[in-house]
Amino acid sequence: MSHEATPHLQHHFETPEQQFDAGKLGIWLFLATEILLFGGLFCAYAIYRANHPEIFLYAHQFLDKVLGGTNTVILLCSSLTMAWAVRASQLGQRKLLITLLSLTLLGGFGFMGIKYVEYKAKWEHGLLPGTHFAPHEEAANDSPPGEGVKPPAHGKRPSNVQIFFGIYFLMTGLHGIHVLAGMGAITWILVRSARGEFGPDYFTPVDFVGLYWHLVDLIWIFLFPLLYLVS
Amino acid sequence: MTPKDHYLNHTSGFASWAFTLDHKRIGVMYLVATLGSFLLGGLAALAVRTELISRGPTIMDADTYNKMFTLHGAVMVFLFIIPSIPAALGNFVLPLMLGAKDVAFPRLNLMSFWLWVIGALFCIGAVISGGVDTGWTFYTPYSTTTNTNVIATTLGVFILGFSSIFTGLNFIVTIHKLRPLGMTWFKMPLFLWSLYGTALIQVLATPVLGITLLLLIAERALGIGIFDPALGGDPVLFQHFFWFYSHPAVYIMILPAMGIISEVISIHSRKHIFGYRFIALSSIAIAAFGFLVWGHHMFVSGQSGMANAIFSALTFSVAIPSAIKVFNWLATLYKGNIHLTTAMIYALMFIITFGIGGLTGLHLGALAVDVHLHDTYFVVAHFHYVMFGGTVIALLAGLHHWWPKMFGVMIDERLGRIAAFFIFVGFNTTFFTQFVMGSHGMPRRYYDYLPQFTVYHRISTIGSYVMAAGFFLIAYYLLRSLFRGQAAPMNPYGGNSLEWHTASPPPFDNFTTTPKAEDPYDYDRLVPDEVNGGYRSLTYEGVGTR
Amino acid sequence: MSHEAHPQVGHVVPLSTLFAVLGTLLVMTFVTVAVSWFDFGRFNLWIALGIAVFKASLVLLFFMHLKYDKPMNAIVIIISMALVMLFIAITLTDTAQYEPERIPGYAPSIKTNPK
Numbered sequence: 089m090s091h092e093a094t095p096h097l098q099h100h101f102e103t104p105e106q107q108f109d110a111g112k113l114g115i116w117l118f119l120a121t122e123i124l125l126f127g128g129l130f131c132a133y134a135i136y137r138a139n140h141p142e143i144f145l146y147a148h149q150f151l152d153k154v155l156g157g158t159n160t161v162i163l164l165c166s167s168l169t170m171a172w173a174v175r176a177s178q179l180g181q182r183k184l185l186i187t188l189l190s191l192t193l194l195g196g197f198g199f200m201g202i203k204y205v206e207y208k209a210k211w212e213h214g215l216l217p218g219t220h221f222a223p224h225e226e227a228a229n230d231s232p233p234g235e236g237v238k239p240p241a242h243g244k245r246p247s248n249v250q251i252f253f254g255i256y257f258l259m260t261g262l263h264g265i266h267v268l269a270g271m272g273a274i275t276w277i278l279v280r281s282a283r284g285e286f287g288p289d290y291f292t293p294v295d296f297v298g299l300y301w302h303l304v305d306l307i308w309i310f311l312f313p314l315l316y317l318v319s
Numbered sequence: 320m321t322p323k324d325h326y327l328n329h330t331s332g333f334a335s336w337a338f339t340l341d342h343k344r345i346g347v348m349y350l351v352a353t354l355g356s357f358l359l360g361g362l363a364a365l366a367v368r369t370e371l372i373s374r375g376p377t378i379m380d381a382d383t384y385n386k387m388f389t390l391h392g393a394v395m396v397f398l399f400i401i402p403s404i405p406a407a408l409g410n411f412v413l414p415l416m417l418g419a420k421d422v423a424f425p426r427l428n429l430m431s432f433w434l435w436v437i438g439a440l441f442c443i444g445a446v447i448s449g450g451v452d453t454g455w456t457f458y459t460p461y462s463t464t465t466n467t468n469v470i471a472t473t474l475g476v477f478i479l480g481f482s483s484i485f486t487g488l489n490f491i492v493t494i495h496k497l498r499p500l501g502m503t504w505f506k507m508p509l510f511l512w513s514l515y516g517t518a519l520i521q522v523l524a525t526p527v528l529g530i531t532l533l534l535l536i537a538e539r540a541l542g543i544g545i546f547d548p549a550l551g552g553d554p555v556l557f558q559h560f561f562w563f564y565s566h567p568a569v570y571i572m573i574l575p576a577m578g579i580i581s582e583v584i585s586i587h588s589r590k591h592i593f594g595y596r597f598i599a600l601s602s603i604a605i606a607a608f609g610f611l612v613w614g615h616h617m618f619v620s621g622q623s624g625m626a627n628a629i630f631s632a633l634t635f636s637v638a639i640p641s642a643i644k645v646f647n648w649l650a651t652l653y654k655g656n657i658h659l660t661t662a663m664i665y666a667l668m669f670i671i672t673f674g675i676g677g678l679t680g681l682h683l684g685a686l687a688v689d690v691h692l693h694d695t696y697f698v699v700a701h702f703h704y705v706m707f708g709g710t711v712i713a714l715l716a717g718l719h720h721w722w723p724k725m726f727g728v729m730i731d732e733r734l735g736r737i738a739a740f741f742i743f744v745g746f747n748t749t750f751f752t753q754f755v756m757g758s759h760g761m762p763r764r765y766y767d768y769l770p771q772f773t774v775y776h777r778i779s780t781i782g783s784y785v786m787a788a789g790f791f792l793i794a795y796y797l798l799r800s801l802f803r804g805q806a807a808p809m810n811p812y813g814g815n816s817l818e819w820h821t822a823s824p825p826p827f828d829n830f831t832t833t834p835k836a837e838d839p840y841d842y843d844r845l846v847p848d849e850v851n852g853g854y855r856s857l858t859y860e861g862v863g864t865r
Numbered sequence: 866m867s868h869e870a871h872p873q874v875g876h877v878v879p880l881s882t883l884f885a886v887l888g889t890l891l892v893m894t895f896v897t898v899a900v901s902w903f904d905f906g907r908f909n910l911w912i913a914l915g916i917a918v919f920k921a922s923l924v925l926l927f928f929m930h931l932k933y934d935k936p937m938n939a940i941v942i943i944i945s946m947a948l949v950m951l952f953i954a955i956t957l958t959d960t961a962q963y964e965p966e967r968i969p970g971y972a973p974s975i976k977t978n979p980k
Contacts, residue, residue, distance in 0.1 A: 523944070523945060523948055527952070544972070544974070548971065548972070549973050549974040549975075550974050550975060551971070551972035551975060553967075555959075555960070556960065559956045563952055610948065610951070614955075614959070621963060622959055622963070623958075623961075623962030623963045624962070625958070625959070626955070626959035626962065629955075
């Protein structure tokens with residue numbers, strides 16, 4: 089197999105199919121490790137929610153469902169643009185690829201922007217994890233624009249509410265770090281796309297970054313109902 | 320006989336090693352790195368044993384003692400035992416056994432190595448700047464409140480975890496995708512089955528350690544109370560998290576070791592391995608069952624009675640696949656043509672010492688017995704018999720078995736035998752005594768002890784010095800062989816797996832002509848090579864010569 | 866230059882499929898929010914999780930092309946999820962046994978707990 093015909097074939101692989109399949113299996117194994125990483129956090133969530141449901145019932149009301157829902161929609165749409173971008177790279181549609189990757193990146197910025205608004209509001213209202221939990225009682229009453237904090241409908245505040253915020257910040261924080269990492273990876277792919285590096289004969293980096301981005305979306309699909317929609 | 324151009328001298332200079340993509344060079348670098356860690360961990364062990372030779376302070380105070388056994392445990396577990404066989408021997412041998420030119424992702428392989436280095440630097444840095452005194456298990460709430468360098472150490476371990484994950488990932492993909500035509504799963508050498516089982520655990524279990532350590536760091540740095548009762552948290556939850564990884568981790572330690580034993584026993588007794596499929600599938604069974612028994616570390620932690628009973632029952636089941644292997648090895652030896660090379664001596668030693676270690680695991684798995692033995696020296700002796708008497712002995716066997724292939728030189732067999740004797744006597748003196756001590760109630764991690772235990776501690780410490788002497792002798796003759804060893808033939812021991820059908824040391828691209836895979840345990844294909852020494856294959860004439 | 870070349874390896878997902886999946890995902894997001902306004906008692910969590918699993922499956926099968934890939938990739942992901950569920954199940958079972966014995970609301974380092 090001449091290397092001019094297959095410039096992207098690495099020396100230790102026999103065929104492009106073998107290389108592609110190996111790369112795919114590799115990235116899926118990496119995604120599996122991410123699932124296990126977050127799995128630990130889902131376990132902590134499950135333990136505390138099962139044994140102290142009153143904490144979750146009470147504290148989740150401080151989260152804004154509108155913002156959370158918007159973030160969900162943003163990530164789902166960015167998953168579409170990402171999957172479409174992979175398709176574009178496979179078909180050699182360079183301009184479309186660049187546009188779609190940019191839109192995906194924009195979605196990432198949107199998501200992190202809303203995250204920033206949410207975190208800022210938590211900070212201002214003293215709704216922080218662990219020993220830093222110091223709710224301003226007026227948080228129960230005022231409703232700043234964009235962050236509707238309703239007075240809790242379930243009566244008296246239970247003890248150890250800081251546990252909820254510990255889990256909230258750990259899960260959304262780790263997820264946010266992964267979003268940022270994904271945005272970094274997409275930026276790198278964007279630069280390479282602009283240089284015309286991808287086409288039908290070589291698109292695997294777009295494919296693999298896409299898979300990572302979809303995982304980030306997947307995790308949020310679970311985080312949203314578990315944190316924001318406790319009923 | 321030694322080829323002029325091989326992977327060690329094909330290119331030279333620091334950069335050609337530091338940025339190499341050659342799995343053989345990466346394996347050698349890992350070997351040096353992990354053996355260096357073994358030295359560090361071993362010196363810490365000698366310090367611990369020396370302190371314990373007499374009651375009360377001997378050479379250090381109590382706080383230093385706590386830091387010393389933590390150092391010993393953390394360095395040995397994370398820097399040495401988990402990476403050593405897979406990353407050093409595995410990296411070298413796996414692609415060769417597959418007739419491949421490299422692992423699936425050579426750059427990832429290099430990254431694994433540098434991640435190990437960075438993780439090691441974090442850990443060493445933590446030691447230098449005051450150390451950690453929590454024990455290598457970092458139990459909360461002590462680990463979240465002690466004022467020693469927990470964060471630096473756990474960050475180091477977190478990074479080491481990624482090194483392990485990427486190695487495992489690489490091996491899984493390599494074994495799935497880079498097998499040659501004709502080498503179906505059940506035609507692979509058993510070392511590869513064991514590396515596969517190990518890699519499964521590395522990929523699936525290590526991330527849970529990662530999140531555990533992140534949560535620990537968050538608790539210390541940010542006061543997020545998941546594990547601290549004073550913050551509303553649950554300390555037993557930490558143990559669930561920690562052992563969900565750390566129990567499967569011990570199978571990361573032992574599975575590759577068992578793979579080596581399968582190879583060495585078969586080759587050095589010139590007999591086809593008995594029960595190939597059973598051994599192959601038992602590697603997967605051990606990996607799978609290993610995920611179901613973590614609670615047996617927590618019998619007295621506050622874990623519920625129901626969980627205790629379930630975990631105890633499951634623990635008995637995990638012994639079965641290991642026992643299957645031992646019986647198959649014994650059946651292989653039976654009526655074999657046994658060559659007592661140093662490698663074979665270590666393999667036979669493994670069966671004895673791992674056997675003891677494994678059986679005493681059953682003592683500990685029995686719930687009612689464990690209530691008395693938990694946190695005593697019985698536990699310490701058990702895990703040293705499996706980790707040292709198992710993994711380290713197997714590593715020595717593998718090192719002696721593949722040393723001619725890796726470095727093109729033969730080892731002084733006479734010195735090898737003497738050192739093996741020292742190791743065997745020293746090891747059993749050190750640790751068998753601890754079974755007795757532990758069953759009489761001597762607690763572990765204790766700086767001081769009651770007078771009735773003095774004689775046991777003395778015997779144990781003397782044993783450790785004898786062991787150390789054995790290791791220094793090994794280091795001496797291995798290093799000497801690199802400079803003055805007799806040149807090794809292509810196939811000194813007559814193996815039929817593919818690594819034996821290329822030069823010793825191999826060329827940088829592994830094979831001049833890639834051999835076709837056949838049954839790796841069919842020794843009828845090999846006859847003694849009068850010209851070059853060792854054995855030559857009837858199937859491949861002239862393969863590996865340049 | 867946008868000629869419709871075809872890749873040597875891999876499968877190209879039709880655009881209509883991608884849009885159909887997004888549409889379904891958005892609808893299911895709306896459903897999951899709507900469902901949270903009602904109280905189904907102990908089924909609340911399972912309904913929410915069920916919808917999430919359905920949405921996740923769509924992302925996995927179509928956006929991440931598991932439907933068109935070799936089965937090994939799907940097996941990898943399924944095993945990892947199964948392991949997470951095993952971990953949660955056993956740990957939950959254990960904690961459920963001893964949690965009731967803990968002192969309710971005990972957290973001396975938290976100053977903001979109600980007295």
